[in-house]
Amino acid sequence: MPKKVDHDARRRELTDAVCQLTLRGGLETATFRQVATEAGVSVNQVQYYFGSKQGLLAATQEHVGERSIERLMTWIEATDGSGRAVLGAFLKSFAPIDEDSRMAMLMYVALYTEGVVAAMGDPSANETRKTEAQMMHDTVLEQLNRGPLIDGIDAEAEATLLTALAPGLGLYILDGTMSAEAAFETIDHHLDRLFVV
Amino acid sequence: MPKKVDHDARRRELTDAVCQLTLRGGLETATFRQVATEAGVSVNQVQYYFGSKQGLLAATQEHVGERSIERLMTWIEATDGSGRAVLGAFLKSFAPIDEDSRMAMLMYVALYTEGVVAAMGDPSANETRKTEAQMMHDTVLEQLNRGPLIDGIDAEAEATLLTALAPGLGLYILDGTMSAEAAFETIDHHLDRLFVV
DNA sequence: TTGGTAGTCATACAGGTGTACTATAACAGC
DNA sequence: GCTGTTATAGTACACCTGTATGACTACCAA
Numbered sequence: 017m018p019k020k021v022d023h024d025a026r027r028r029e030l031t032d033a034v035c036q037l038t039l040r041g042g043l044e045t046a047t048f049r050q051v052a053t054e055a056g057v058s059v060n061q062v063q064y065y066f067g068s069k070q071g072l073l074a075a076t077q078e079h080v081g082e083r084s085i086e087r088l089m090t091w092i093e094a095t096d097g098s099g100r101a102v103l104g105a106f107l108k109s110f111a112p113i114d115e116d117s118r119m120a121m122l123m124y125v126a127l128y129t130e131g132v133v134a135a136m137g138d139p140s141a142n143e144t145r146k147t148e149a150q151m152m153h154d155t156v157l158e159q160l161n162r163g164p165l166i167d168g169i170d171a172e173a174e175a176t177l178l179t180a181l182a183p184g185l186g187l188y189i190l191d192g193t194m195s196a197e198a199a200f201e202t203i204d205h206h207l208d209r210l211f212v213v
Numbered sequence: 214m215p216k217k218v219d220h221d222a223r224r225r226e227l228t229d230a231v232c233q234l235t236l237r238g239g240l241e242t243a244t245f246r247q248v249a250t251e252a253g254v255s256v257n258q259v260q261y262y263f264g265s266k267q268g269l270l271a272a273t274q275e276h277v278g279e280r281s282i283e284r285l286m287t288w289i290e291a292t293d294g295s296g297r298a299v300l301g302a303f304l305k306s307f308a309p310i311d312e313d314s315r316m317a318m319l320m321y322v323a324l325y326t327e328g329v330v331a332a333m334g335d336p337s338a339n340e341t342r343k344t345e346a347q348m349m350h351d352t353v354l355e356q357l358n359r360g361p362l363i364d365g366i367d368a369e370a371e372a373t374l375l376t377a378l379a380p381g382l383g384l385y386i387l388d389g390t391m392s393a394e395a396a397f398e399t400i401d402h403h404l405d406r407l408f409v410v
Numbered sequence: 411t412t413g414g415t416a417g418t419c420a421t422a423c424a425g426g427t428g429t430a431c432t433a434t435a436a437c438a439g440c
Numbered sequence: 441g442c443t444g445t446t447a448t449a450g451t452a453c454a455c456c457t458g459t460a461t462g463a464c465t466a467c468c469a470a
Contacts, residue, residue, distance in 0.1 A: 191328070258418065
């Protein structure tokens with residue numbers, strides 16, 4: 017048997033380079049040559065581990081998603097476990113407040129357009145996104161249903177609102193239009209209206 | 214004096230071609246040659262009217278913004294003029310429900326990343342965006358203050374929430390995750406909570 | 411009619427792109 | 441130590457990018 021390397025680790029180094037470059041100069045600067053230079057390897061190594069540019073970007077998207085989930089977990093672990101606290105943590109985990117989360121959001125937006133465009137030509141290409149959105153909605157709804165909710169609150173409708181609110185606020189934080197504190201206040205203020213204190 | 218052409222009209226034809234191409238294959242397919250072909254003119258004409266690629270994209274962004282404002286006006290004119298109705302129209306005008314508004318939102322997202330990246334290197338480059346966000350917030354707040362609001366409603370906090378909610382919902386409509394009807398219901402449902410009926 | 415400028419086109423150029431290909435180095439098993 | 445597979449590097453290729461340049465056309469003022 018020949019030389020053995022940790023493929024996952026190598027791949028992650030390279031997708032990290034993609035993120036770093038995107039953060040500095042946008043997705044269009046993440047070329048094979050730039051990625052290779054950033055990671056300190058040859059151009060061919062990028063080909064070798066991903067096959068094509070599309071493969072590289074797909075893997076990057078995947079890795080960013082995984083790290084976002086990890087980040088969410090730490091947010092949740094820091095709570096008291098109540099429905100309201102877990103929900104708050106979930107929503108706030110979307111906020112781009114440090115380099116990691118900024119990068120995640122930026123990458124998501126950068127890859128968003130081509131995803132939408134691709135979905136127009138081939139609707140089945142959008143199934144992953146739909147599934148994720150459904151999961152997000154369900155998660156929010158689940159925590160809402162743990163209550164206790166104020167009388168007359170429509171959990172389903174609130175879940176839809178919160179599911180859209182969180183990324184909306186995230187974008188404003190990302191572009192420097194809103195402070196993270198203001199966004200968190202907005203979330204808390206609205207949760208105050210839903211949960212019995 | 215030599216031949217005279219309507220520069221604004223020519224420029225708009227070309228930026229329209231950029232939008233059309235972006236809608237079909239993403240912003241990266243909107244090259245000088247593709248734009249020229251789409252508009253049925255020579256490559257040089259694009260140079261002649263915009264000078265550089267950056268000039269073309271900047272003009273495109275501007276034209277899309279202008280058309281969004283026009284679209285908003287038609288939404289508002291269709292209302293009874295009450296604070297609640299105008300606010301609802303304002304928020305719903307962000308929804309990408311036809312080809313025009315879909316294109317506007319897609320272009321906005323496509324140009325968003327480089328805007329954010331540019332703002333990192335040069336914070337002053339973000340002033341326009343900040344001004345627009347402030348104007349949006351003020352507009353929402355103004356209509357809220359026309360009331361009549363239910364007792365205890367914090368208009369300032371609600372303005373921030375609605376300002377983030379509208380584009381958040383818009384993104385879900387754009388990527389096919391949510392129907393426009395569901396988004397409108399979400400907006401109306403929340404406005405019901407703010408305004409006295 | 412004529413001159414001069416605005417507009418238009420075709421083409422050239424230097425540089426960058428993703429990818430294919432070939433050759434070499436490193437290592438695990440025999 | 442040898443062997444065969446994996447990993448890595450270097451390079452070449454065809455194509456596309458934005459931009460610069462020079463020639464040609466259409467028009468209006470004189």
